[in-house]
Amino acid sequence: MLEIKNINAGYGDLQVLFDVSMEVKDGECVALVGSNGAGKTSLLNVVGGHLKASAGQVIWNGEDILKTSPTKRADLAISHIPQGRGILGTLSVMDNLLLGGYCRRVKKKRMENIEKAFDMFPKLKERQKQVAGSMSGGEQQMLAIARALVMEPDLLMLDEPSLGLAPVVVDEMFDYIAAVRDSGVSILLIEQNLPAALSIAQRGYVMENGRIVLEGNNHELAENEDVKRAYLGI
Amino acid sequence: MNVLWMIGQSILNGLTMGGIYALVGVGLTIIFGVMKVVNFAQGEYLVIGMYITLVLNQLTGLSPYLLLPPTILIAYLFGRISYGVVVKPLLGQPGQYFVVATMGLSFVIISVLQLVFTTNFWAVETSLKSVSITWKGFSLGLPRIIACGFMIFFVVLVDFFLKRTDFGRAMRATSENTEVAQSLGINTNKMYGFSFAVGTTFAAITGLLLSPIYFVYPTAGTPFKTIAMVIIVMGGPGNIGGAVASGLIAGLVEAFTATFVSNDLAPAAAYLLLIIVLAFKPAGLFGKGARVA
Numbered sequence A: 001m002l003e004i005k006n007i008n009a010g011y012g013d014l015q016v017l018f019d020v021s022m023e024v025k026d027g028e029c030v031a032l033v034g035s036n037g038a039g040k041t042s043l044l045n046v047v048g049g050h051l052k053a054s055a056g057q058v059i060w061n062g063e064d065i066l067k068t069s070p071t072k073r074a075d076l077a078i079s080h081i082p083q084g085r086g087i088l089g090t091l092s093v094m095d096n097l098l099l100g101g102y103c104r105r106v107k108k109k110r111m112e113n114i115e116k117a118f119d120m121f122p123k124l125k126e127r128q129k130q131v132a133g134s135m136s137g138g139e140q141q142m143l144a145i146a147r148a149l150v151m152e153p154d155l156l157m158l159d160e161p162s163l164g165l166a167p168v169v170v171d172e173m174f175d176y177i178a179a180v181r182d183s184g185v186s187i188l189l190i191e192q193n194l195p196a197a198l199s200i201a202q203r204g205y206v207m208e209n210g211r212i213v214l215e216g217n218n219h220e221l222a223e224n225e226d227v228k229r230a231y232l233g234i
Numbered sequence B: 001m002n003v004l005w006m007i008g009q010s011i012l013n014g015l016t017m018g019g020i021y022a023l024v025g026v027g028l029t030i031i032f033g034v035m036k037v038v039n040f041a042q043g044e045y046l047v048i049g050m051y052i053t054l055v056l057n058q059l060t061g062l063s064p065y066l067l068l069p070p071t072i073l074i075a076y077l078f079g080r081i082s083y084g085v086v087v088k089p090l091l092g093q094p095g096q097y098f099v100v101a102t103m104g105l106s107f108v109i110i111s112v113l114q115l116v117f118t119t120n121f122w123a124v125e126t127s128l129k130s131v132s133i134t135w136k137g138f139s140l141g142l143p144r145i146i147a148c149g150f151m152i153f154f155v156v157l158v159d160f161f162l163k164r165t166d167f168g169r170a171m172r173a174t175s176e177n178t179e180v181a182q183s184l185g186i187n188t189n190k191m192y193g194f195s196f197a198v199g200t201t202f203a204a205i206t207g208l209l210l211s212p213i214y215f216v217y218p219t220a221g222t223p224f225k226t227i228a229m230v231i232i233v234m235g236g237p238g239n240i241g242g243a244v245a246s247g248l249i250a251g252l253v254e255a256f257t258a259t260f261v262s263n264d265l266a267p268a269a270a271y272l273l274l275i276i277v278l279a280f281k282p283a284g285l286f287g288k289g290a291r292v293a
Helices: A040-048 A070-075 A093-100 A107-120 A122-126 A137-150 A167-182 A194-200 A218-223 A225-232 B003-035 B042-060 B064-090 B095-117 B142-164 B166-176 B178-183 B188-210 B222-235 B240-260 B266-280
Strands: A002-011 A014-024 A029-034 A053-060 A078-081 A155-159 A186-190 A203-208 A211-217 B132-135 B138-141
Touching: A002 A040, A014 A029, A014 A040, A014 A053, A014 A186, A014 A211, A029 A040, A029 A194, A040 A053, A040 A078, A040 A155, A040 A186, A070 A078, A070 B178, A078 A137, A093 A107, A093 A137, A093 B166, A107 A122, A107 A137, A122 A137, A137 A167, A167 A186, A167 A194, A194 A218, A203 A218, A211 A218, A218 A225, B003 B042, B003 B138, B003 B142, B003 B166, B003 B188, B003 B222, B003 B240, B042 B064, B042 B095, B042 B188, B042 B222, B064 B095, B064 B188, B132 B142, B138 B142, B142 B166, B142 B188, B142 B240, B166 B178, B166 B188, B178 B188, B188 B222, B222 B240, B222 B266, B240 B266
Parallel strands: A029 A186, A029 A203, A078 A155, A155 A186
Antiparallel strands: A002 A014, A002 A053, A203 A211, B132 B138
16 A cells, blocks of 8 residues: 655755655555645656655555665566656667666566466567567657556656646556456556546545545545636636 | 779778777767767766776786776776766766866866876787788778677677666666656666766777777877767767767778778868768658657
C-alpha cells in the first residue's frame, strides 16, 4: 500500500506541491486528475524518486522510501511510466523489454515475463527487432506498459497514457490498463481525460494548484458539480 | 613516381592513420554518448597509455603489444580513480564545469609527467618498429597495420558489448534517458563511472599502439585530442560508427593533403573538412539531428 503524507516539493524556490496526502490501497486503481500545471506529474516524480520532497513522507508497504534512490525503487516493485511514455526510442523493442527485467528482483524470470507480455501484446512480438522509436504512438504506449509488466510491479504509475494518441487507440489503451488492474497490480493513474480515467479507477483525487481539493470514489467524482464544470465541460 | 602509386600509398597511409584517430574518437564518443560531456583530457589519457607502455617496456623488455593487458588494467584503474576524484563530484552540474575540470586535469597530468619523466622524448623499443610490409611498390609500417587491426578488434568488441549484453543495454539506456534508466533499476552513476573509465582506456590503448610509431613525451597527446573532437563532431556526437568513419575520413584527407598539396598543410586538413561538413550537415555526417518525438 502506498501512502503519500503531507508532501511539499518544488523546483528551486518554486514550490509546486503543498501538503499533498493521498493513498493507493493494494490492488486499487486510483486516478489523479487536474488541469495542466496542477502538480500531478510532480507528485508522480516524487513517488518515482526523480523529484526531491522538502517535507512529508512517501510510505510504501510500511516504509518511508523518500530517501530511497529511484534506482532502488525498481527493486521495491514500483514502476513509473513517465509522461511521453518513456520508452527508449533508439533501442529495439526487445532491448526495451529486456531492460524492463534489468533489476535483480526479476532478472531470472524476465524471459518468462516477456513471453507473458507478448501474449498480451502480440503486435510487440512481431516487432521485437524493430527500433522502438519508429513505432506508432499507440504501439509505443503498449511497449511502455509491457516493459513495466516485465518488471512485475506491485504499483504501476502512469502519467497521461492517452497523451497524443488517437481516440480509438485511447480506448484500447484503457482496456489494457483495466486488464493490468484486474491482475491485482495497484495503479496510480494521471489523466486529463476524466471520463476515461473514472471508467477504470475505483477512486480519484482532484488536484488544483498543488493541492488536493477533492477526493472520492468514481461515482462521487463523476457526479460532482465542480468536477463536471471544470473537467467534463458540462 | 606516378600518380596512381601516390594515390594508392596515400590511401594506405590515410586509412592506417585514420584507424588510430578513430580509436581515440571512439573513446571520446563512449564518454560523450553516455555522459553528454566532452572529456578535454582525452589526449592526456592517451599519453598516460604511452608512458605506462614505456615504463613496462623498460622494466620487462617485452614488446608493447604483449603489454596490452597490463596497460589496459592500469589505464582502467587510473580512469576509474580520476573519475572518482574529478568527475563524480561534478555530476548534475552544467556541462561547462566538466570542460573546465577536465581541461585542468589535462594540465595536471602534463605537469606531473614533466616532473617525473622530464620533457625529453623517449622511445619504446620493439623489434617490429622498423619492419615494413611492401607489396608492388607500396609500403606500410607494420606497427601502423597492427594498430589498425586492434582498432577494428576493439570497435567490434564495444559494438558487441553495447548491443548484446545487459550492461551494454543499460549503458545505452542511460545515454538516451537517465531518468527512465533509473526507473528501470539501472544505477546510472555506475554507468557514468564505467563509461568514463572505458572511454579513457580507449585513449590509453591508442597510446600503446602509437608508442612504436611516435616518440613519447608529455604533450604528445594534444594533436590527437583535438582531432578526436573533430571526429566526434563530424561523425555525429555519440555515434560510434560515425566516429570510426569520420576518423578514417580525417586520416585520408590528411594523407592526401600531405601528398598532393603540402606536408605543412596536412594537420589543418581535418579541421578544414570539419568546417565544410558542418556548413552542409550541421548534425554531422552521420548525425540524425534533434530527435522528433
